Structure formats: structure tokens, C-alpha cells
Amino acid sequence: MTETHATIPPGAPVFPPGRYGRRREPGRRRPVLLVLVVAVLLALLGLMATKLYSQYGDPTYNAEVITYTEVTDAQIVIQFRVRVPAGGSATCLLRARSHDxxxxGHEEVTVTARPGEQQVTTEHRLATTARPFIGEVLRCRPAA
Structure with missing residues (x-):
């Protein structure tokens, strides 16, 4: 006849007492350690994202077209404003497109702010191969 224990649920393995050491209680975990590891990981990811954005982001070189005038079959004059770091310079790519x-026409133009100023307003005469319909500033980046 086999020995049955009233305290052991059916299907649970039966180990001889004292042979395998003390068994851990099920469900007992360390949630504080897990929360701490996740918090440190999120902080590191946030710092890395901030560093990469400040290094490769381009929030300071914003350009806007004020107007384009003197439209002929061979040119367009584009007046635009660029925000740069104080006293800095930028290289902007200008483009002219036809009605279709x-x-x-396109050309890169370098503009430089006066010492202490953060905006440059300038106009540039862009030569074209046909009659332009619109003049644009595609992008501005730090001057090389």
C-alpha cells in the first residue's frame, strides 16, 4: 500500500523531506528590482535620444520664403528669411519650378548673419532655363 499525504495536492511531485533543500514559494518575485531596471533603461534611452537630436536634429536652420518677384523667362528673384545661430551662417538650396x-533652376546660396543676430533676410536672383511659376527654399544647413 502506498503512502498518501493529505497536504500535497494531487499531481504535485513528491520529494523526500530534507533531501533537496528548501523549495521556494511560488509567485514570490522581486518587482522592485524589475521596476528599477526598467526605469534605468528608460532614462538611458531618453538621454541617448536627447543627445542624438541635439547632434543631428536641425531645429535652428529654419527658412521661409517671403516673396518671389521679377519673374521672366530666364530668372526669378527669391526673397527669403533664415533663422541661424547668433552670428552663424547657413547654406540654402533654392529652387524654381515651372507651371507644370x-x-x-536651382542653386545653393550661403548667407551669414551679423554678429549677435539670429535672422538673415536676403534676396537672390536665380537663373532659370524656362519661365518659372514659383520660387522655393528647399532646405538650409550649417555652412561648410
Whole structure:
């Protein structure tokens, strides 16, 4: 006849007492350690994202077209404003497009702010191969 224990649920393994050491209670975990590891990981990811954005983000070189005038079959004059770091300079890519959307002219222009100023307003005469419909500033980046 086999020995049955009233305190052991059916299907649970039966180990001889004292042979395998003390068994851990099920469900007992360390949630504080897990929360701490997750918090440190999130802080490191936030610091890395901030560093990469400050290094590769381009929030300071914003350009806007004020107006474009003197539209002829061979040119357009684009007046634009660029926000740069104080006293800095930027290289901007200007583009002219015809009425059907084809590019009829483009050129890179370097602009420099006066010492202490953060905005440069300038105009540039852009030569075109056909009559332009619109003048644009595609992008500005730090001057090389």
C-alpha cells in the first residue's frame, strides 16, 4: 500500500523531506528590482535620444520664403528669411519650378548673419532655363 499525504495536492511531485533543500514559494518575485531596471533603461534611452537630436536634429536652420518677384523667362528673384545661430551662417538650396512642376533652376546660396543676430533676410536672383511659376527654399544647413 502506498503512502498518501493529505497536504500535497494531487499531481504535485513528491520529494523526500530534507533531501533537496528548501523549495521556494511560488509567485514570490522581486518587482522592485524589475521596476528599477526598467526605469534605468528608460532614462538611458531618453538621454541617448536627447543627445542624438541635439547632434543631428536641425531645429535652428529654419527658412521661409517671403516673396518671389521679377519673374521672366530666364530668372526669378527669391526673397527669403533664415533663422541661424547668433552670428552663424547657413547654406540654402533654392529652387524654381515651372507651371507644370518641372524644375527649371536651382542653386545653393550661403548667407551669414551679423554678429549677435539670429535672422538673415536676403534676396537672390536665380537663373532659370524656362519661365518659372514659383520660387522655393528647399532646405538650409550649417555652412561648410
Amino acid at each position: 512642376g518641372a524644375e527649371v
